[in-house]
Amino acid sequence: MVQRTIAKQIQMVRLVGKGRYGEVWMGKWRGEKVAVKVFPSAEEASWFRETEIYQTVLMRHESILGFIAADIEGKGSSTWLYLITDYHENGSLYDYLKCTVLDTKALLKLAYSAASGLCHLHTEIYGTQGKPAIAHRDLKSKNILVKKNGTCSIADLGLTVKFNSDTNEVDIPLNTRVGTKRYMAPEVLDESLNKNQFQAYLMADIYSFGLVIWEMSRRCLTGGIVEDYQLPYYDMVPNDPSYEDMREVTCVKCLRPTVSNRWNSDECLRAVLKLMSECWAHNPASRLTALRVKKTLAKMVESQDIKI
DSSP, rough: OHHHHHHHTEEEEOOOOOOOTEEEEEEETTTTEEEEEEEEGHHHHHHHHHHHHHTTTOOOOOTTTOEEEEEEEEEEEEEEEEEEOOOTTTOOHHHHHHHOOOOOHHHHHHHHHHHHHHHHHOOOOOTTTBOOEESSSOOOGGEEEOOOOSSSEEEEOOEEEETTTTTTEEOOOOOOOOOOGGOOOHHHHHHOOOTTTTHHHHHHHHHHHHHHHHHHHTTBBBBOOOOOOOOTTTTOOSSSSSSHHHHIIIISOOOOOOOOOGGGGGGHHHHHHHHHHHOOOOHHHHHHHHHHHHHHHHHHHHTTTOOO
């Protein structure tokens, strides 16, 4: 019941984002800023799934968006669904990268924290108070937030798939919603992904994660050079690519995002390039696991002497 009363006490301040599945508002609750995600009733399955995942025990992690409450409100003949979470004023990684140039330390901090959040999601924790393994299924720069301290927080858990090793069951959400075409792994695009095998969803997340690392790396300044912000495959597909556009590029031609020459002449970017290539490998089985990505980035963070 506590949660229900929270929603009544929130004062909506301003609209900060609009997605395919609703709006995000900045609100005030007890003098603190909070984010309020508003879903129309047609998106109830997304709201329900996200709420359910956030309420999973042991879900809390510094690199996963902090959950505060969920609520339902009837207004006239329509129903609105609310999800209340921590508010991060830097907005999404997409917004942040557009207006921020990174140095090596900032790049590694963003990449390592995002990998850490993904690793927490992907990992099953055993025991009575355990947590299932969770695959995100819509990983992209617009679904990752940037905190004040320059680290990432993974958000938008409305499409997630859960796996409990006790029952060996893959729990897929009821919604009809699909991920973002631009970030879909080749096996998702050509429908060869085995939906009954949970591991397959984890490997598809890793592919998307490789694209996010590419977006970050372009904005890292080395030798006085930096690229402007672009979405992955910006130079290969139209603005709102169809399945066909994406399939042609990633499955048929087996192309991957264009890499700048300067990345090879910088030690850090060269290592990050190797990492992203091992994330977006065509064969899902050759991709790295989230834990391996996290450990590789941890080593790089350490060698750069970065405090996280």
